[in-house]
Amino acid sequence: MRTNDELAHVEEHPTEPVRPRMTRTRLGIFVATLTVYVAIVVGVLTTSWPVRFDWQVMLFRPYKQWPEIHTFLDYFVVLGQRGPTAVAVAAWLGWCTYRQKTLRPLLVLGTSLLLLNATVGAAKIGMGRLGPHYATSIGSNEMFAGGDIFPSGHTANAVVTWGVLAYLATTPRSRRVASVSAALLALGVGMTTVYLGTHWISDVTLGWSAGLLVLLSLPWFEAPMAVAEAWLLGIWHRLRERTALVPAPVAPIALGGPRTPVDDELPAREPVGAGSRAGARVPDGRPHLSPRPHTTRSERTPVTPTGSRRPPHSDRAPRTSPVLPATGRGRTVGG
DSSP states (O other), rough: OOHHHHHHHHHEEEEEEEOOOOOHHHHHHHHHHHHHHHHHHHHHHHOOHHHHHHHHHHHHHHHOOGGGGGGHHHHHGGGGOHHHHHHHHHHHHHHHHHHOOHHHHHHHHHHHHHHHHHHHHHHHHOOOOOOOOGSSSOOOOOEEEEEOOOOOOHHHHHHHHHHHHHHHSSSHHHHHHHHHHHHHHHHHHHHHHHHHHHSSSHHHHHHHHHHHHHHHHHGHHHHHHHHHHHHHHHHHHHHHHHTSSOOOOOOOOOOSSOOOOHHHHSSSOEEEEEEOOTTTEOSOOOOEOOOOOOOGGSSSOOOOOOSOOOOTTTTTTOOOBBOOOOOOOBBOTTT
């Protein structure tokens, strides 16, 4: 049984998540998927059977065959759009990052989207295929005509974005559920684009292959992601240490010496403003004197008192030159 100190240490330093490795099985699937990818591209470039099948489906016009589901599929296809899906998955992985105390979920998502944009975007621009709605001649492959639909970005994005959740699953059961859900979503999004007439069948199959290649290549990027995570956490810890080293503001010291237990029972003093009078009383009964320059006793100007030192009395007349009866000599009061 663990002690409290051990439990605190475990909570402060969570267990390092298991990072998938490029196994022989995964590598075999990657090579097979890459072979399918190349075969589809070659088939479209040579205007072989993939192009003929594309035109057959396009001329069938599925959106006219089943118009009652058109509205629903217009909303469903958003599940493959890059912006909304990336925001939704990033919000969930941000919560996982907070719970697991690791940046790996967000780094995996960022790496996968970067690979997706680089590979699929380059293929789209490089092959420049036009979509079914912009086709110029029946039976042509519509390649290198300034388009950007080959492979299907919606399909590849659905494979990668939802597949990342399966890739990051921590238990076998959750991994199976997430994998099946991601596959069904990617299948549905791809076929929806064909139904709406925005993509050829070959666009969709190439999008599935492109997205799967990105997911299968993620284990090769686990080591760079670990380095990036350590670097980012180091920056974060240094910022926290700098913030902790900033000195706290020091409270002003009250005049009159250290407080005693009796002073603690008295009400707190109110601050004396610049316009207060010298010698004003503060709540604890002691006078507050305004500051003035201190002089030594030898530098002070002597003051000679004038007048009588006796207090005034109503029955006594003031005398200025009294005469002593014994000596007859006058003496000034106060001499």
